[in-house]
Amino acid sequence: MSAEEAVAPTIVADAAAPAPAEGAGKARAPKVKAPQVPKVNKMAPKAKKEAASTGAVQIGIEYKKDVDFPKWYQQVVTRSEMLEYYDVSGCYILRPWAYKIWQEIQQWFDSEIQELGVENSYFPMFVPAKNLEKEKDHVEGFAAEVAWVTKAGSSDLEEPLAVRPTSETVMYPYYAKWVRSHRDLPLRLNQWCNVVRWEFKNPQPFLRTREFLWQEGHTAFATKAEADTEVHQILELYRQVYEDLLAVPVIKGVKSEKEKFAGGLYTTTVEGYIPTTGRGIQAATSHCLGQNFAKMFGISFEDPQGPLPSGEARPACHAWQNSWGLTTRSLGVMIMVHGDDKGLVLPPRVAAVQVVVIPCGVNSKTSEEDKLAVDERVADIAKQLKKAGIRAKVDDRSTYSVGYKFNHWELRGVPVRLEVGPKDVKSNQALAARRDNGEKSTVSHETLVKDVRELLDTVQADMFARAKETRDANVIKVEDWKDFVPALDSKKFCLIPWCEEVACEEEIKEKSARTGLATEEAQDEKAPSMGAKSLCIPLEQPQDKPIIAGETKCTSCGKDAKRWALFGRSY
Incomplete structure (x- = not known):
């Protein structure tokens, strides 16, 4: 139904085996080629x-x-x-x-x-x-x-x-x-x-x-x-x-x-x-x-109106239909x-684990009493959070260092990490670290659920705000064709007055085609990075510069423009 899977990006070629050639004989077990692993490892x-x-x-x-x-x-x-x-x-x-x-x-x-x-x-x-x-x-x-x-x-x-x-x-x-x-x-x-x-x-x-x-x-x-x-x-x-x-x-x-x-x-x-x-x-x-x-x-x-005055049946009415899909x-x-260079960054509302609790500061010199106190506090934190509907997990694996655990959960994008050590227990607090920006703050044990919930809400809102600020900064109005391709090459969306004609759209794609494409782009026949395509005609049209019938001209062909349309290179 949805056309969203019909055009897709070039990320990296699939590592699995190709489909058998047409007309091939007896099926053979496919050979699986593992993803290439680079020689240089930049992890800690x-x-x-x-x-x-x-x-x-x-x-x-x-x-x-x-x-x-x-x-x-x-x-x-x-x-x-x-x-x-x-x-x-x-x-x-x-x-x-x-x-x-x-x-x-x-x-x-x-x-x-x-x-x-x-x-x-x-x-x-x-x-x-x-x-x-x-x-x-x-x-x-x-x-x-x-x-x-x-x-x-x-x-x-x-x-x-x-x-x-x-x-x-x-x-x-x-x-x-x-x-x-x-x-x-x-x-x-x-x-x-x-x-x-x-x-x-x-x-x-x-x-x-x-x-x-x-x-x-x-x-x-x-x-x-x-x-x-x-x-x-x-x-x-x-x-x-x-x-x-x-x-x-x-x-x-x-x-x-x-x-x-x-x-x-x-x-x-x-x-x-x-x-x-x-x-x-x-x-x-x-x-x-x-x-x-x-x-x-x-x-x-x-027809719900019933027969015609003459007694004849009215023609049947056909239904009006919709279809819609999300994948x-x-x-x-x-x-x-x-995502960033450390891995995933997950929005709290969809993350499988919203908070990971990690015991810290415990070593061979730590007293048994302090170790027990840390274990009990960590368990209590997880219990409180889970009871409040917050998806929390304790990482108390003894075979891994604290640093390894930090890397592990950062890679997986867990929104908030709570660190709990002997000093935190005595201070009746925990140290919270945000995955999205790395900021740290203390969380009082007495107001644990409230503080963590507010922190998760802040992370969710901040992630959206940053993404939107970046997106908005990269949508620009282009009314002169000479500015169109340079804007695309600067990784921008182009909002243009457009005539909405199919021939014009095809011409835009052809005129905006890049030469000297990167290999991963050129090898993908379905990637329209070779030229710009219309992404959509925004439902929310620019209010600061409305289209004036008979006056506003299409950025590409010069004919009368109907609406502002969003163009860009696309996956």
């Missing part, structure tokens, strides 16, 4: 030595985010234990550290859509070929990525079955069966499931994967006004997922005709900005499908925006 020497001596998995990030972003990203997602490579190229294992974040998103969003009247359901993952081929524009949008099942054991199937790339053609034949009267509407269903889009070029963890998790909502209404209302309700929920949960600022807008969902009436979107590369990324989409799919699949109902791509966006 003591921690590195300790990891080697204990046989632990190496921790620490060896690449700088601003120097080698692709390799930085690959190391962060694997060494933080968010994800593991799988034997099938383009498919990945979501480890608990990542899956918990997806669950937090799922729980929040699911509660919100149920308040709107949406119900959850589940439809099969296989699509008969005849269903998929009913809607020509829709099929063409996914044709190259559809995976087909043609055999069951040693027998050929009578009809090939597609593995769903999206579920319109799975669900809508049954919508036609269930909708007979206007009283059957609205029909508002959502499903949490996986889909398969068989990308052949450079799969990327979280961002371009052959199988991914998402929610897809499919709804039908009696009127366009109802459908329009829902499109924007869902878009606002997507904004909240990114901004309120993931602390990632997004821009709400409408896609151009060229970029809208294939077969739909119009597409709304939330667009993110990745500062390190200066690229945009489509974060989630909410589509109004109009009546196109309803006409193709026969989703219609009797696990959201985790990749969060990582790219907030």
